Amino acid sequence: MIPGPVKEMLARNSTFAQTYRAGPSLMQMATAMRGTGAGVVVLSCSDPRLNPYQILGLDQTLKATMVRNAGGRVFDAIRTLAVLQTIGAPGTIVVMHHTDCGMTHFHDATIKKALTEIAPEASQSIEASSFGEITGSIEESVREDLALLKASPLIKKSTLLLGMKYEIETGVLTVVEASGAEGSQPASL
Numbered sequence: 001m002i003p004g005p006v007k008e009m010l011a012r013n014s015t016f017a018q019t020y021r022a023g024p025s026l027m028q029m030a031t032a033m034r035g036t037g038a039g040v041v042v043l044s045c046s047d048p049r050l051n052p053y054q055i056l057g058l059d060q061t062l063k064a065t066m067v068r069n070a071g072g073r074v075f076d077a078i079r080t081l082a083v084l085q086t087i088g089a090p091g092t093i094v095v096m097h098h099t100d101c102g103m104t105h106f107h108d109a110t111i112k113k114a115l116t117e118i119a120p121e122a123s124q125s126i127e128a129s130s131f132g133e134i135t136g137s138i139e140e141s142v143r144e145d146l147a148l149l150k151a152s153p154l155i156k157k158s159t160l161l162l163g164m165k166y167e168i169e170t171g172v173l174t175v176v177e178a179s180g181a182e183g184s185q186p187a188s189l
């Protein structure tokens with residue numbers, strides 16, 4: 001049984017597919033990207049109010065690859081970020097956290113309690129896990145996540161790391177921290 005909203009999505013997809021024109025193949029795209037360093041990966045939150053394509057004005061001339069998870073947390077995205085480096089060799093990773101984020105309201109203790117009710121048999125592993133709570137400021141969580149990227153052996157040291165804060169109340173995006181993976185400040189900032 002397909003719920004109403006998904007039925008509507010499938011109907012809209014039918015319309016979409018009628019005028020869809022496929023882009024380059026993965027191998028064509030990856031080959032074009034590799035070596036240029038032009039690729040940008042944006043890690044942000046799953047919050048449906050936060051639309052990275054709109055916030056960043058992305059279109060056919062200005063593309064970026066998106067990674068999204070609860071809070072836009074690095075520990076949860078490291079596999080994807082590492083894999084993307086091997087495919088398109090992006091020169092920049094942007095970590096975007098936002099105000100009024102679910103992870104600032106639903107802390108690990110609350111999430112663990114809820115998950116333990118769903119899966120009591122997994123209570124030990126739930127208790128031992130981190131779920132990405134943000135207990136301080138957004139600037140702090142962004143810096144924390146850039147530090148994780150810098151410390152990761154899977155992230156190339158030449159990657160430019162940009163930490164950003166998005167104010168969901170105003171639409172304003174600001175750079176919190178910018179550095180190379182080795183801690184150097186980029187000359188352009």
Ligand SMILES: [Zn+2]
Pocket residue numbers: 045046047070071072098100101102103
């Ligand atoms: Zn969020």
